[in-house]
Amino acid sequence: MTTNTAPVADARALGLAHYAARGVLEHLLSQHGLTFQQQVVLRAAVTADVPQTPDGLVTQVQGSLKTDPAEIRTVLDELLARQLLAADGKHLRATDAGRHLLTSVGADTAPVTARIWGGIPAEDLAAAGRVLALVTERANTELAALTS
DSSP: OOOOOSOOOOHHHHHHHHHHHHHHHHHHHHTTTOOHHHHHHHHHHHHOSSOBOHHHHHHHHHHHHOOOHHHHHHHHHHHHHTTSEEEETTEEEEOHHHHHHHHHHHHHHHHHHHHHHTTOOHHHHHHHHHHHHHHHHHHHHHHHHHHO
16 A cells, blocks of 8 residues: 655645745844834835835735735835835835845845755646646635625
């Protein structure tokens, strides 16, 4: 009789993977003086197709982090104070310093990311991606039902 000892994907396995990867990222971010939330907000500003209003950035980040809008506004204020974001009329834009910081963070995280994700077969990544997308969709639906 053969037993399958491969771990089953479940909420605990997802959580453990998330916190392990986030722990690595937060360690690297701290070397740049950034928090996880600051990096998420700054990246959202840098990668936006068009300049975002503060409310637009808050909405976008809240959709990703599922956190209190007041916390995100505090992060916006921190990034503005550090001159990583700047007000441009009604919009916020990443400054050259903000863009440079994200580039530096990316350079530091790239080799670690390659070690973590490297060697995983493409078909496993595709299967995991499909499962994670479905879990995300279902969890977002449940959260919307709980908060409406």
